[in-house]
Amino acid sequence: MNDKTLYDKLWDSHVVRQDADGTALIYIDRQLVHEVTSPQAFEGLKLAGRKPWRTASMLAVPDHNVPTTNRAAGIADPISRLQVETLDANCAEFGIVEFKMGDIRQGVVHVMGPEQGATLPGMTVVCGDSHTSTHGAFAALAHGIGTSEVEHVMATQCLVAKKSKAMLVKVEGALGRGVTAKDIALAVIGKIGTAGGTGYAIEFAGSAIRGLSMEGRMTLCNMAIEAGARAGMVAVDDTTIEYVQGRPFAPQGENWDKAVAYWKTLHSDTGAKFDATVELDAAQIKPQVTWGTSPEMVTDINGRVPDPASAPDAVKRGDWERALQYMGLQANTPISEIKVDKVFIGSCTNARIEDMREAAAVAKGKKVAANVKLAMVVPGSGLVKAQAEKEGLDKIFIDAGFEWRDPGCSMCLAMNDDRLEPGERCASTSNRNFEGRQGQGSRTHLVSPAMAAAAAIAGHFVDVSKS
Amino acid sequence: MRKFNLLDGLVVPLDRANVDTDAIIPKQFLKSIKRSGFGPNAFDEWRYLDHGEPGMDNSKRPLNPDFVLNQSRYQGAQVLLARENFGCGSSREHAPWALEDYGFQVIIAPSFADIFFNNCFKNGLLPIKLDAAIVDGLFKSVAANEGYKLKVDLERQVITTPDGKQIAFEVDAFRKHCLLNGLDDIGLTLQHVEDIKGFEAKHRAAQPWLYA
Numbered sequence: 001m002n003d004k005t006l007y008d009k010l011w012d013s014h015v016v017r018q019d020a021d022g023t024a025l026i027y028i029d030r031q032l033v034h035e036v037t038s039p040q041a042f043e044g045l046k047l048a049g050r051k052p053w054r055t056a057s058m059l060a061v062p063d064h065n066v067p068t069t070n071r072a073a074g075i076a077d078p079i080s081r082l083q084v085e086t087l088d089a090n091c092a093e094f095g096i097v098e099f100k101m102g103d104i105r106q107g108v109v110h111v112m113g114p115e116q117g118a119t120l121p122g123m124t125v126v127c128g129d130s131h132t133s134t135h136g137a138f139a140a141l142a143h144g145i146g147t148s149e150v151e152h153v154m155a156t157q158c159l160v161a162k163k164s165k166a167m168l169v170k171v172e173g174a175l176g177r178g179v180t181a182k183d184i185a186l187a188v189i190g191k192i193g194t195a196g197g198t199g200y201a202i203e204f205a206g207s208a209i210r211g212l213s214m215e216g217r218m219t220l221c222n223m224a225i226e227a228g229a230r231a232g233m234v235a236v237d238d239t240t241i242e243y244v245q246g247r248p249f250a251p252q253g254e255n256w257d258k259a260v261a262y263w264k265t266l267h268s269d270t271g272a273k274f275d276a277t278v279e280l281d282a283a284q285i286k287p288q289v290t291w292g293t294s295p296e297m298v299t300d301i302n303g304r305v306p307d308p309a310s311a312p313d314a315v316k317r318g319d320w321e322r323a324l325q326y327m328g329l330q331a332n333t334p335i336s337e338i339k340v341d342k343v344f345i346g347s348c349t350n351a352r353i354e355d356m357r358e359a360a361a362v363a364k365g366k367k368v369a370a371n372v373k374l375a376m377v378v379p380g381s382g383l384v385k386a387q388a389e390k391e392g393l394d395k396i397f398i399d400a401g402f403e404w405r406d407p408g409c410s411m412c413l414a415m416n417d418d419r420l421e422p423g424e425r426c427a428s429t430s431n432r433n434f435e436g437r438q439g440q441g442s443r444t445h446l447v448s449p450a451m452a453a454a455a456a457i458a459g460h461f462v463d464v465s466k467s
Numbered sequence: 468m469r470k471f472n473l474l475d476g477l478v479v480p481l482d483r484a485n486v487d488t489d490a491i492i493p494k495q496f497l498k499s500i501k502r503s504g505f506g507p508n509a510f511d512e513w514r515y516l517d518h519g520e521p522g523m524d525n526s527k528r529p530l531n532p533d534f535v536l537n538q539s540r541y542q543g544a545q546v547l548l549a550r551e552n553f554g555c556g557s558s559r560e561h562a563p564w565a566l567e568d569y570g571f572q573v574i575i576a577p578s579f580a581d582i583f584f585n586n587c588f589k590n591g592l593l594p595i596k597l598d599a600a601i602v603d604g605l606f607k608s609v610a611a612n613e614g615y616k617l618k619v620d621l622e623r624q625v626i627t628t629p630d631g632k633q634i635a636f637e638v639d640a641f642r643k644h645c646l647l648n649g650l651d652d653i654g655l656t657l658q659h660v661e662d663i664k665g666f667e668a669k670h671r672a673a674q675p676w677l678y679a
Contacts, residue, residue: 014670016659016662016663016666017659017662019641021639021640021641023639023640023641025656025659025662025663027663027666027667027670029677036497036498036559037558037559037560039500040500040501040502040560043500043502048653050653053663056678064497065498077498079498079499079521079522080498082498082500083498083499083500086500120676120677122674123677128558128560129557129558130556130557130558130582132558143582144558144582145558145582145585146558146559146560146563146582146585146586146589147502147560148560148586148589148590148651148652149585149586149589151653152652152653152656155653155656155657156653156656156657156663157663157667158656158663160641160652160656162639164581194485194552194555195485195551195552195555195578195580198552198578198579198580198581199581225582228552228555228580228581229581230581230582251676251679255675255676255679256676258675258676259674259676262673262674294485294487296485315483315484315550315551316484318482318483319483319484319485322483413489413494413557414494415494415495415497415498432487432489432556432557434487434489434490434556435489435490435512436489436490436493436512437489437494440493440512440518
């Protein structure tokens with residue numbers, strides 16, 4: 001009777017108060033801060049004469065605007081520079097820990113947080129960024145919020161929220177060769193659609209999920225928002241605990257033992273009820289490639305660009321037609337015949353050390369194809385970069401003709417100088433293929449790191465499971 | 468925050484699903500450290516024929532005549548009629564800031580993305596979910612009738628069409644209260660300071676490592 005979902009447990013342990021209509025105040029354990037969605041929140045706080053409730057719960061990093069080359073020269077764009085300087089000044093004023101651009105710990109906020117152990121199981125984590133769902137990989141309740149809510153959490157340590165419904169996405173079986181967490185994420189979105197998870201918190205479970213590393217789980221939870229769910233999560237197991245142990249912000253000594261004992265309770269009870277359940281067979285998932293302007297416009301590497309005439313309804317037909325026109329694709333074109341102009345390996349979805357290793361394994365001893373104008377690898381943090389260099393991955397990439405850059409959000413959203421020119425087609429390990437996302441007129445195909453590296457080498461999409 | 472109660476507003480139809488917040492306000496405008504002035508760049512890539520950057524004089528830029536917001540019959544629109552999953556993608560609150568600054572007060576769609584939906588209420592914008600069939604009917608009515616307006620009554624939770632038909636809508640009681648009175652949440656939450664401190668003390672005792 002009292003069996004709870006993981007989401008129930010995380011929610012219940014953070015309710016400060018709840019009104020009869022279900023509107024609750026939820027206590028927030030960790031707020032991550034970056035330069036784009038925080039300046040107006042800090043300004044609002046100051047205008048109201050307020051101070052952050054608990055600065056120790058906050059951790060800041062500039063990532064969206066930072067350059068990925070020639071960092072010593074600083075940020076050339078004065079507007080971008082001002083935004084980063086504003087973050088620096090706000091953090092200094094309020095005593096918030098910030099990893100600045102020159103710090104080796106600097107990186108994409110959703111790579112940096114877990115890497116530092118700043119994301120722990122059982123926490124509530126927020127950030128003014130939709131990909132905060134990433135942190136749910138640690139059995140944390142983590143989701144993106146708007147800037148007004150950033151200010152609200154700063155001022156009150158709480159969020160006004162209503163409980164979501166719970167969805168279970170169960171993936172059983174073994175993943176095929178070359179098939180990764182990214183492919184699971186895209187396959188789930190292909191199945192339920194970009195609004196399929198709206199109103200839900202998703203728990204990913206099943207043997208295929210338990211078999212994923214923490215990096216893979218982060219990739220999967222990161223993309224929960226692309227399925228419409230603000231939060232994605234995975235139960236705690238030994239993989240989680242091993243990842244967290246020894247990280248700078250992780251508990252130590254007696255606290256560690258206490259924490260682990262609690263963390264081991266962070267899973268759904270056997271009789272827990274979900275409002276919806278989706279099941280996938282891991283063995284059936286092939287390497288995925290998006291063909292359109294929404295992550296749900298996806299097929300596998302053996303598929304073809306669909307024909308709008310076969311769309312299920314008139315609204316979808318219109319969307320598909322617009323997408324094909326924007327993407328410069330003909331219906332029924334085999335995915336493997338689509339050539340790419342650029343390749344981007346990076347982002348909060350796929351810029352962790354495992355992603356670097358997977359891409360490097362494909363690129364090793366090969367050369368980027370002549371038709372590919374730029375293939376770039378942007379590690380998720382300074383520490384990921386250092387680790388990759390220690391393993392010699394940078395040399396593999398550079399020898400193959402990839403550019404090896406400094407960490408940041410980079411071409412995932414193209415707020416810095418890393419962007420596509422109008423009409424350019426990119427194999428990208430990021431999370432959104434929206435119109436204009438990687439630059440005005442940009443054409444994005446979302447893939448895994450291995451698939452992106454393979455596309456860079458071949459000049460077009462190829463099936464990594466067959467290489 | 469501006470109060471919202473009654474609106475009798477011109478409706479503009481944006482007939483596509485999954486309109487994302489990157490489309491509502493492209494990333495280059497997110498470099499601003501202000502929360503105002505985004506209206507002229509709402510839907511920038513669809514609205515203008517050139518590439519927009521911060522600091523441009525938008526009144527001198529070439530407009531895309533095919534984009535619905537640029538058509539003369541929809542000038543001054545305050546109600547945005549949209550399709551499924553409106554506001555998906557990035558959590559950027561710059562999207563509701565841009566829509567509000569443009570002049571919208573109400574957005575009607577069959578469904579909204581969660582974060583965007585939430586952000587609207589913080590900015591005096593009322594997002595209304597209606598059945599897809601009703602929304603479809605409104606698209607047809609707007610197309611057929613130039614100057615089509617809807618009366619939106621938040622207190623009564625009713626939309627009235629020009630021919631007097633009434634459409635009821637749902638809105639969360641707390642959010643309605645805040646919108647009607649122009650209240651921002653922080654002041655309201657700080658009325659519960661003792662609850663928060665009480666929770667924090669218990670939480671700290673149970674999970675001391677979170678405070679180490």
